[in-house]
Amino acid sequence: MEWGIISKDTFKTTYELPIKRWDPLSLRTIRTKEFGLRTEYVRHYGHYAYLSPIRGKRPRGFKIVDKKNDYIDCTKKILHEAKDVFTAVTEGKPFYDNEGKKIGDGFTIIITEDEERRDSPFSDKPHRIGRLPDSCKAITLINRYPSMARIIDPDIYNIAVEKLPVHLKLARGINLVSLSRKFYPSFCFNLIPEDVLAGLFLSMKTAILYSVQEAIERDYYDIPVSPFVNIGTKVGGSQPRIHGQVYIDLNMDGHGSRLEAYLEAFKEMGDKCHLCETSHGETDRIVLKTTYWTFYTTGSPVRNYHIRFHPNEHLRRFSQLNINQIQDLAKSLKKIFIGLDNINIDKNRNILFNCCPYGYDADFHMFGDIIPHEIIGGAEMADDMRVARKLPHETAAEIRQGISH
Numbered sequence: 019m020e021w022g023i024i025s026k027d028t029f030k031t032t033y034e035l036p037i038k039r040w041d042p043l044s045l046r047t048i049r050t051k052e053f054g055l056r057t058e059y060v061r062h063y064g065h066y067a068y069l070s071p072i073r074g075k076r077p078r079g080f081k082i083v084d085k086k087n088d089y090i091d092c093t094k095k096i097l098h099e100a101k102d103v104f105t106a107v108t109e110g111k112p113f114y115d116n117e118g119k120k121i122g123d124g125f126t127i128i129i130t131e132d133e134e135r136r137d138s139p140f141s142d143k144p145h146r147i148g149r150l151p152d153s154c155k156a157i158t159l160i161n162r163y164p165s166m167a168r169i170i171d172p173d174i175y176n177i178a179v180e181k182l183p184v185h186l187k188l189a190r191g192i193n194l195v196s197l198s199r200k201f202y203p204s205f206c207f208n209l210i211p212e213d214v215l216a217g218l219f220l221s222m223k224t225a226i227l228y229s230v231q232e233a234i235e236r237d238y239y240d241i242p243v244s245p246f247v248n249i250g251t252k253v254g255g256s257q258p259r260i261h262g263q264v265y266i267d268l269n270m271d272g273h274g275s276r277l278e279a280y281l282e283a284f285k286e287m288g289d290k291c292h293l294c295e296t297s298h299g300e301t302d303r304i305v306l307k308t309t310y311w312t313f314y315t316t317g318s319p320v321r322n323y324h325i326r327f328h329p330n331e332h333l334r335r336f337s338q339l340n341i342n343q344i345q346d347l348a349k350s351l352k353k354i355f356i357g358l359d360n361i362n363i364d365k366n367r368n369i370l371f372n373c374c375p376y377g378y379d380a381d382f383h384m385f386g387d388i389i390p391h392e393i394i395g396g397a398e399m400a401d402d403m404r405v406a407r408k409l410p411h412e413t414a415a416e417i418r419q420g421i422s423h
């Protein structure tokens with residue numbers, strides 16, 4: 019199932035298929051008219067899981083990481099020494115570590131090189147792309163170890179779907195990975211040039227638009243798209259190089275309960291969008307405000323030091339961000355991450371972008387979350403609730419202090 023391709027040559031058993039399974043205890047039917055959804059299919063919201071055995075096969079780890087402390091020395095030295103699985107892709111040839119062990123074969127499916135479109139998002143032909151020019155800042159690839167299937171042989175589809183129990187369905191979608199062309203460790207935001215970070219987001223944006231456009235041409239519609247960045251192994255970042263990911267769900271069966279809550283909340287606000295109108299606690303929770311973005315500590319944190327951010331312009335999706343907004347996002351994120359480092363916040367962090375799905379007729383103001391890793395307790399697993407120990411206006415003051423170091 020590498021690259022989300024299920025072909026006759028590689029298919030062995032239905033247990034290898036990626037599955038999307040809705041939890042029957044939280045399954046609710048969407049009143050489709052509300053978001054202008056097409057009515058041919060029943061759509062749901064609730065909790066669901068992607069079950070994907072191939073995810074467990076993805077390579078992890080990195081020679082220079084000190085596994086015990088999960089720490090990378092953020093000095094310039096590391097940039098020259100570092101090799102990872104992506105080195106084989108960006109150099110267009112197999113790559114070996116210092117002990118002669120192969121760490122990558124260089125095969126890939128490349129969707130965008132910077133803002134230039136390359137392979138089709140539905141390509142079934144992994145290949146070596148040749149050495150990327152030094153001028154290239156970032157690329158976006160099809161994830162080799164995805165949670166969803168992109169392409170399935172029609173014969174296998176018939177056999178596999180027949181064998182699946184009724185409550186399980188084949189998970190369909192596109193999983194993208196965006197990464198810097200040169201190696202920059204994600205733990206070291208101080209070393210990542212702003213234009214490389216902006217390049218990564220631009221490549222990601224172009225790849226999302228390309229993928230969604232190609233999906234729509236193949237009769238997919240109502241498509242939830244989730245861009246995110248995992249930094250550090252404790253929060254799902256299995257590779258040390260700075261990289262982002264995008265989940266494009268093509269199951270056309272609805273969305274998760276959290277997105278449902280956001281959609282309903284924005285609907286209830288009507289013309290009075292909270293993000294357009296609020297001052298975020300009379301500004302004392304604002305961490306950074308620029309011409310294009312506002313960053314603040316949320317009043318209802320998911321973790322301590324949870325920062326929420328939004329474009330000042332009322333936009334629905336990540337892919338609507340313009341060049342100025344993306345460049346400023348890169349600059350601001352860098353500032354904030356270095357600020358968090360300065361006050362010794364856990365370097366394992368997630369950046370999540372919450373966006374309106376394609377095809378939904380919903381008013382939505384896209385926003386992001388920066389969530390540093392923290393161990394959570396049992397009550398917090400049981401419901402959509404968190405216990406935070408710090409007052410948000412105090413964490414904001416602390417982070418502002420960290421930024422101004």
Ligand SMILES: [Zn+2]
Binds near residue numbers: 291292294331382383
């Ligand atoms: Zn708004």
